[in-house]
């Protein structure tokens with residue numbers, strides 16, 4: 001059965017579930033994604049196909065099954081120093097500005113951290129810049145909806161392929177050691193700079209406190225405009241002024257909120273509006 005065989009009612013049910021629980025806006029042309037991601041779950045649970053899985057989801061399903069379905073539909077692609085520029089902006093624009101503002105303690109949130117490359121790239125950037133900021137205390141909090149990626153993040157172990165994507169060789173040599181299986185283990189010093197926790201961008205941010213810098217990269221592209229604007233507006237409420245938000249290369253606050261405005265030429269970097 002192809003997912004395109006789903007009735008409009010079945011497709012409507014599953015897309016509403018995903019949108020309500022994770023923000024994912026699934027367009028009808030993405031039916032094949034449902035098939036490839038949900039078929040293995042159906043099989044594991046002894047169900048004949050995706051239709052049967054959807055039927056089960058409609059009748060008071062166990063919370064774990066719902067989470068498994070939601071998690072299976074996430075896209076967890078990530079890499080060290082993704083797009084390079086944000087990390088240049090961090091060291092050349094944001095850190096100097098926070099120093100000029102007299103901040104010696106900063107809190108950073110990696111809001112959809114996937115397998116950890118983003119928060120660990122932030123941690124390595126801080127380490128590399130540390131000499132310029134004596135006494136700087138930085139806390140990095142990293143969250144994701146998907147539990148499987150958080151487990152991987154916490155391990156700090158990456159494949160040869162993963163460390164070859166975006167990570168400068170000098171930093172690989174400095175902060176990783178090779179372990180059996182052609183894998184690379186991040187050193188304890190960098191690992192200890194990051195705290196990982198589950199977190200859904202659709203949920204309340206109230207318990208997390210405030211941040212000076214937020215990375216929310218390459219996740220809002222999967223949301224519809226209303227959900228994007230809602231997350232951005234709530235992010236603005238937990239940023240300490242001047243407040244810095246990093247979005248992905250294809251993402252912007254323009255047309256969605258005036259609470260966060262682009263920072264001139266610094267593509268992908270936004271700050272609190274006046």
Ligand SMILES: C[S@@+](CC[C@H](N)C(=O)[O-])C[C@H]1O[C@@H](n2cnc3c(N)ncnc32)[C@H](O)[C@@H]1O
Pocket residue numbers: 021022023024074075076077078079082111112113114115118143144145146149199200201202216217218219248
């Ligand atoms: C493509 S990855 C981006 C990772 C990293 N920020 C980067 O730019 O490389 C998107 C991540 O967003 C997570 N995600 C999706 N919906 C989410 C939500 N509602 N709340 C928190 N994380 C979510 C996914 O699990 C996935 O790990």
